[in-house]
Amino acid sequence: MKRFLKWSLAIVLMTIAFGANVYAHGDTTQKVLRVLLIGNSFSQNASTYLPQLAKDGGHAIEFGHAELPGCPLQRHWQLAELNRTEPDNPKGKPYLGNRSLRELLADGKWDVITMQQYSMLSGNIDTYRPYARQLYDLIRQYQPKARVLMHQTWAYRSDSGSFGEVANGKLAQTEKEMYDRSRAAYHEIAKELGIGIIPNGDAFWLISSDPSTAFKKDDTFDPKTAAYPALPNEHNSLNAGYSWSNNKLNFDSHHSNDAGKYLGGLAWYAVLFKEPVNKLKFKPQSVSEAFAAKLKAAAMRAVKGVK
Secondary structure, X not given: OHHHHHHXXXXXXXXXXXXXXXXXXXXXXXXXXXXXXXXXXXXXXXXXXXXXXXXXXXXXXXXXXXXXXXXXXXXXXXXXXXXXXXXXXXXXXXXXXXXXXXHHHOOOOOOXXXXXXXXXXXXXXXXXXXXXXXXXXXHHHHOOOOEEXXXXXXXXXXXXXXXXXXXXXXXXXXXXXXXXXXXXXXXHHHHHHOOEEEOHHHHHHHHHOOOOOOOOOOOOOOOOOOOOOOOXXXXXXXXXXXXXXXXXXXXXXEEEOHHHHHHHHHHHXXXXXXXXXXXXXXXXXXXXXXXXXXXXXXXXXXXXXXX
């Protein structure tokens, strides 16, 4: 009977932990930094290696995830409002574990809460208003002492077929235009809200705009005639780029590859823990020591640039 009660209690505790949609990393005997991410696949990309980096730096971290694929600020707010007006409507509880944003915000004390715009809309400041303010006010209702940050997303790779929106019905024509307009929008909104920024977009641009580290398109590769398993030279790319699956050639100029995820994690680490990243030893195996050093330098330059 005692054994049955012991196992029952263990199952209950595991169920509670899963339902909370919170994941712990690092030494849990230390003070744990609890971070709630309101975003999409870009926040997932940027935080991929943050647990390993935090552990390397001697920190413990927990994540809460209010993330949906391709989700803009407007949709996060509308889903939160749906949950308020129709609490029994499952559509208002879209996050992992069938939870609403309000439930996640009320789940204990969050030290840091981040939010971001959908990358395709990041250069159009009109798409931030009034939703960034509404989400910020909602956060403050539940977490008045949390450190709220904007996660600045990055521009698409230079060989992308299209770039993000800079005005209603108008797209950026280059990586630089997307970066410039996106950066301006994030900074203006952050200033309006009186909050800080995690400058992933700046860190990416420091690498992409430097001739010594910039990705250069492989003009010898023609995706229209390529046959499996041929792939282009994508040296120094921060984005996923080309890949094969089931003999089909795929191209993703938006999301990060290992190097981009690592760069994003470095910027997050420097902002969250207010520490330099140069002594961190962890890096993905696919990232060379030489490139990792350049990514660390870019992350620190970006973080210092927004202070």
